[in-house]
Amino acid sequence: MSQIFPGEVFANTSDFDAGIRQLLPRYDEMLEVITRCVPSTSKNILELGCGTGELTLKILKRCPDAEIVVLDYSPRMIKFASEKVAKAGYQGRWSAKEADFGEWASHPEQFGIGSFDACISSLAIHHLTDEMKANLFIRIYESLSVGGCFWNADPTLPEAPVLGEVYKLAREEWVAQQGTTLADVRAKVGTSTTYGYSSQDQLATLEAHVQMLKTAGFTTVAVPWKYYGLAVFGGFKLS
Numbered sequence: 438m439s440q441i442f443p444g445e446v447f448a449n450t451s452d453f454d455a456g457i458r459q460l461l462p463r464y465d466e467m468l469e470v471i472t473r474c475v476p477s478t479s480k481n482i483l484e485l486g487c488g489t490g491e492l493t494l495k496i497l498k499r500c501p502d503a504e505i506v507v508l509d510y511s512p513r514m515i516k517f518a519s520e521k522v523a524k525a526g527y528q529g530r531w532s533a534k535e536a537d538f539g540e541w542a543s544h545p546e547q548f549g550i551g552s553f554d555a556c557i558s559s560l561a562i563h564h565l566t567d568e569m570k571a572n573l574f575i576r577i578y579e580s581l582s583v584g585g586c587f588w589n590a591d592p593t594l595p596e597a598p599v600l601g602e603v604y605k606l607a608r609e610e611w612v613a614q615q616g617t618t619l620a621d622v623r624a625k626v627g628t629s630t631t632y633g634y635s636s637q638d639q640l641a642t643l644e645a646h647v648q649m650l651k652t653a654g655f656t657t658v659a660v661p662w663k664y665y666g667l668a669v670f671g672g673f674k675l676s
């Protein structure tokens with residue numbers, strides 16, 4: 438199996454867009470929820486862990502005046518996203534930094550990136566330890582302008598072992614409905630060890646995430662979507 442960075446998932450980047458839709462239930466619906474929660478009038482958006490740019494493209498379509506800055510530590514993912522963004526004609530509103538968002542949380546002064554109307558992320562932050570998730574949420578809060586928002590989609594730790602079994606079965610049934618098997622999809626998955634601040638999945642419960650957001654300063658914290666172990670959560674900076 439090929440060695441990849443945590444979060445790249447598939448050994449070949451070109452397998453990501455189809456493979457993630459087989460592996461995760463309701464991937465597009467989950468990303469659509471983020472795009473609906475970001476005001477369409479947003480001008481400056483930060484995306485953490487853009488991957489192949491699926492959320493990026495939905496946001497650029499939804500927010501016609503927005504410029505988006507993406508941080509991702511994988512040159513392979515950024516290259517793939519960049520080609521899709523250019524093909525869609527959005528290259529003038531998109532810029533990428535090849536960087537670790539854990540590094541941004543720890544040493545923001547080295548990045549020189551400004552204040553944002555919105556910060557978004559999907560399927561990336563769960564690779565950080567809980568301590569770093571909490572640090573990152575503080576950094577995100579500080580980087581938002583007043584009225585700004587943060588929305589994240591991630592897998593969460595099951596609330597009880599019995600629910601872990603329920604969520605696992607739901608995923609397996611989803612994969613079967615896509616006309617494949619978990620074994621077939623997993624055969625395309627690469628192997629990763631720790632890279633920078635990220636490791637293999639380091640899940641926290643939804644309740645723990647909500648608490649971290651409140652501690653970071655978010656006043657209105659919400660969970661606009663949850664499907665078994667996947668959730669979209671975030672909040673607004675109101676003052």
Ligand SMILES: C[S@@+](CC[C@H](N)C(=O)[O-])C[C@H]1O[C@@H](n2cnc3c(N)ncnc32)[C@H](O)[C@@H]1O
Pocket residue numbers: 442443444445446457485486487488489490491492508509510511514536537538539558559560561564633634635
């Ligand atoms: C599973 S992909 C998700 C991509 C996209 N957001 C989506 O929903 O399709 C996770 C992405 O996060 C990136 N990533 C994970 N940990 C990171 C870190 N600490 N700093 C920067 N990028 C990271 C990976 O390189 C990968 O591109």
